[in-house]
Amino acid sequence: MEAPPDNDVLWARSLHFTHRDGSPGLAGVSLGVRVGEILAVAGPRGSGKTTLLRCLSGLLRVQQGEIWFNSAPVHTLGPMARERLRRERFGWIDPAPALVPELNVWENAALPMMLRGTGRRRAKVAALEWLERLDVGEHARRRPHQLRQAERQRVAIARALAHGPTILFADEPTAPLHRADRAHVLRTLTTAARSHGITVVLATHDAETAALADRTVSLLDGRRVRTVHLPEAPETEGRAACSLSA
Numbered sequence: 001m002e003a004p005p006d007n008d009v010l011w012a013r014s015l016h017f018t019h020r021d022g023s024p025g026l027a028g029v030s031l032g033v034r035v036g037e038i039l040a041v042a043g044p045r046g047s048g049k050t051t052l053l054r055c056l057s058g059l060l061r062v063q064q065g066e067i068w069f070n071s072a073p074v075h076t077l078g079p080m081a082r083e084r085l086r087r088e089r090f091g092w093i094d095p096a097p098a099l100v101p102e103l104n105v106w107e108n109a110a111l112p113m114m115l116r117g118t119g120r121r122r123a124k125v126a127a128l129e130w131l132e133r134l135d136v137g138e139h140a141r142r143r144p145h146q147l148r149q150a151e152r153q154r155v156a157i158a159r160a161l162a163h164g165p166t167i168l169f170a171d172e173p174t175a176p177l178h179r180a181d182r183a184h185v186l187r188t189l190t191t192a193a194r195s196h197g198i199t200v201v202l203a204t205h206d207a208e209t210a211a212l213a214d215r216t217v218s219l220l221d222g223r224r225v226r227t228v229h230l231p232e233a234p235e236t237e238g239r240a241a242c243s244l245s246a
């Protein structure tokens with residue numbers, strides 16, 4: 001077994017995954033993600049972006065290949081240990097917001113913290129802070145069904161960030177948002193990640209979204225086809241703003 005490089009928080013080698021029904025998912029993807037990096041995984045529909053994020057985060061177990069998180073193997077962990085790892089160290093944003101309907105908005109955002117043992121009061125304060133940042137603080141006491149889809153997605157993003165994950169996996173996080181909303185939410189997400197040192201792996205087929213990342217790897221038919229590094233910019237948010245205003 002080859003040891004992963006020290007500065008990669010996540011490192012994967014030669015990942016192969018076939019879905020239960022035989023559909024090909026990944027056909028030998030390797031990549032490393034550096035600490036604090038925002039990495040976009042791009043590619044057309046069906047190219048394997050979601051499958052890759054699910055494998056990297058331990059939601060799916062690869063049939064072949066290695067995944068290392070902070071130099072510890074993920075691919076050899078059993079289901080319980082992978083579940084614990086996801087709960088404690090990772091955040092996840094789906095394309096559509098999946099909130100708990102019985103809980104109100106702040107309770108939803110606080111849930112990952114409370115599952116990790118944070119007291120209700122502290123979890124509430126942190127959740128409210130993130131809900132404010134994402135412009136849904138005023139809905140804190142409402143139930144998810146009382147919000148618009150775009151507002152529910154903002155809550156899901158707050159929930160994914162509030163517990164301070166080491167890595168945030170975001171699968172088409174702005175898919176349910178209006179175009180006008182996307183820039184703001186994405187900028188909030190990337191600014192928050194950068195200021196909190198959260199590494200982000202972002203699946204997208206949208207060039208404007210990928211432009212916010214430090215680096216883009218592209219997939220096609222479950223294989224990695226190219227990598228694009230954005231040029232160094234003196235002021236990161238400036239670059240994000242430019243990309244989005246284009």
Ligand SMILES: Nc1ncnc2c1ncn2[C@@H]1O[C@H](COP(=O)(O)OP(=O)(O)OP(=O)(O)O)[C@@H](O)[C@H]1O
Nearest residue numbers: 019021023024025044045046047048049050051052
């Ligand atoms: N649960 C599943 N069962 C069977 N096949 C699946 C499943 N999920 C994905 N696939 C197949 O795996 C391949 C990769 O799909 P995946 O969803 O990972 O791609 P994607 O790039 O994320 O696509 P999209 O942009 O549409 O979300 C596709 O051929 C898809 O049909």
